[in-house]
Amino acid sequence: MAIQKAAVIGAGLMGGGIAAHIANAGHDVVLLDIVPEGGGNRNALAEGSVARMLKTDPAPFMAKSDAKRIATGNVEDHLNLLSDADWIVEAVIETVDAKQAIYRKIDSVRKAGSIVSSNTSTIPSSVLIDGLPEEFARDFLITHFFNPPRYMRLLEVVAGPETRADAVAAVCDFADRKLGKGVVPCNDTPGFIANRIGTYWLVAAVRAAVENGMTVEEADALLSRPIGVPKTGVFGLIDLVGLDLMPLVGRSLRDSLPESDAFHAVYDEPEFIKEMIESGYIGRKGKGGFYRLKPDSEKKEKEVRDLATGAYGPARRPRLESIEQAGRSLRALFEHPDKTGVYAWQVMSGTLAYTAGLVPEITDDVEAVDRAMRLGYNWKRGPFELIDEVGAGWFADKLAAEGREVPPLLRAAAEGDGFYRIADGRADHLAGGGTYTPLTRPDGVLLLSDIKRSTKPLARNGSASLWDIGDGVACLEFHSKMNALDTEIMALVEQSLEIVGGGMKGLVIHNEGSNFSVGMNLGLALFVVNVGAWPMIEETIKQGQAAFKGLKFAPFPVVGAPSGMALGGGCEVLLHCDAVQAHAESYMGLVEAGVGLVPGWGGCKEMMLRGLTGGRQGFGGAMPAISKVFETIGLAKVSRSAKQAQSLGFLREGDGITANRDRLLADAKAKALALAEDYTPPEPATVKLPGKTGRVALKMAVRGLAKTRKATAHDLVVVEHLGNVLTGGETDAVREIPEDRLSELECEALLALIRTPGTIARMEHMLETGKPLRN
DSSP states (O other): OOOOOEEEEOOSHHHHHHHHHHHHTTOOEEEEEOOOTTOSOTTHHHHHHHHHHTTOSSOSSSSGGGGGGEEEEETTTOGGGGTTOSEEEEOOOSOHHHHHHHHHHHHHHOOTTOEEEEOOSSSOHHHHTTTSOHHHHHTEEEEEEOSSTTTOOEEEEEEOTTSOHHHHHHHHHHHHHTTOOEEEEOOSOTTTTHHHHHHHHHHHHHHHHHHTTOOHHHHHHHSSGGGTOOTTTTHHHHHHHOTTHHHHHHHHHHHHSOTTSTHHHHOOOOHHHHHHHHTTOOBTTTTBSSEEEOTTOTTOOEEEEOTTTOOEEEOOOOOOHHHHHHTTOHHHHHHOOSHHHHHHHHHHHHHHHHHHTTTTTSOSOHHHHHHHHHHHHOOSSOHHHHHHHHOHHHHHHHHHHTTOOOOHHHHHHHHTTOSEEEETTEEEEEOGGGOEEEOOOOTTOOOHHHHHHHSOOSEEOSSEEEEEOSTTEEEEEEOSGGGOBOHHHHHHHHHHHHHHTTTOOEEEEOOOSSSSBOOBOHHHHHHHHHTTOHHHHHHHHHHHHHHHHHHHTOSSOEEEOOOEEEETHHHHHHHTSSEEEEESSEEEEOOGGGGTOOOOSSHHHHHHHHHTSOTTTSOSSHHHHHHHHHHHHHTTOBOSSHHHHHHHTSSOTTOEEESSGGGHHHHHHHHHHHHHTTOOOOOOOEEEOOTHHHHHHHHHHHHHHHHTTSSOHHHHHHHHHHHHHHTTSSOOTTOEEEHHHHHHHHHHHHHHHTTSHHHHHHHHHHHHHSSOOOO
């Protein structure tokens, strides 16, 4: 069966978020909750949830218009709205009685064959369906979303022994292709996979911090980037999730796990956490937690809690010898003799050994465990990948030397080739009995990382590589820091054009970094400015313009496949592609004005050409187009989703959006192959722009912003140069000018702005603080 319409019962943080994300996928969804006591509006909870989400940041909706797909109501008056739903998600309070009461109501109105699932994070499926009809049990499963549902990619799925296989397949396919989830099947055990491991890790980290006399900052510095975990670390993550939730999850595991489980050895409910919760220090949603903003501080100074005294003091980033000496070596960090190395080893060795002992209880697939922790807790590497990094043999031997138990699966990895190996260009992972099995991907999934393991690049330098991804299509990958664009990337663009033009069918520009590209390498640009190498700056601008022009007019199709941020020059790369297949979570924008510049690699030119094309993508004539692009670039607007990128003009009609990032490269490759049939490159364009008369109109609008202090003194300098580019310089409305003239104007504007003290100050401030300077 195919899921078309859905319903969610429970309009709290999770239920509302799930409903919003189903609406993001373009499907109608019903959102119901209980009738509030003493209120006149019986739908207040569901309606309030939608209204709140429209104001929430980060936004649950990819576009505000998606909220119109949600029909709200209550479970007393509107159960009939469930009668045509294909999938009904329960997201009510975590008690068996409350959930079963809802299931009986659902079962009284749902259509035959509809699927019912629970978003429970702690209660086993066998308990939830106990005493319910057999037919209901066949249609029931657990779908555990992570918060916030739009942004967290993990979906844990638990099917009971009675659950229909086609029901599981329908939910998994919808979650994968429409919601963009990494679906991980789990056994019906307490905490499933991610929270079973993640809760152990958090509890063990807090307990060990107290035992070892660690500060909050020291613990978070160690258990974050050095081990491939987000910079929030442990205490920052607890603040984010909420201190009040931690005891609930911990007690649930304590009560449901057998006494022999190693979780009991680390579980504790420290008095200081109880005191923090009682006094309202429950994390970011309260007065603060382990971190807080200093009360009555105008500068929003950050303070941190002393674990021993409970007092708050200034938060400082610690410099730890163990981290500095270990560098990128995780094993060196674990072997460091001071208390910080001991702490890192104590927490991580316990967590990794505990994880190894949970297979096959929670799942028989080590790759599923690693994927769950990557997608659910944003770890860069999962537990078994971390063990392989330090060496399974070394890890097992160190545990044994300390008199600790070595789980059988870990022993098998130590005696073999680790948990993962490459054999004949194929990735294998350790399975039961010490054997290895091929790492398989679902149909329609193509990962660049898999290709890189089994082949060599067609071309490579320090910032980019070109890969053959099959069927005559190549993939250009950026891999500089944050995928910032530099001269090496431009050189490889030019080399890629030659290689692909030598007989291949098409080119995809894609990478698997957190961001597609953050644009120009600002640090390098500032260095060149500081040494006064102006000819080098001009050469860099012209090199980028030539490279991107080469992409646009190549004799083969070029498809951009971004995910994450595509800012400045990264956005300009995409603007020159024949088509874009964007991940749904693509954040695109021409943000150069924030550092006192204008787009110089064709961004102004391409946005103007799009604005002047007419039809749905055009903006209705020269001045409307100029005004729209002027506003978009001058205010450095960034889309909050691929959907918003369409409304801003960064994506065109015909460009595609892929919900699941793992499917992005395959979709982009398919688009390139489709375009390659009878492909003809575009012809250079000419445009008519108003010149001086257009600039006069723009200046009038800008003066109004300046009077209301919405535009600063240097903003006026920047937008004056931007206006000159967009209006065509010294031209008039009857004269046609070639698109190359707009590129020349971009270069002139950049060369003028980058010499100004205001722009240099903005560039320095951005590098130092990561925030724009309003000068």
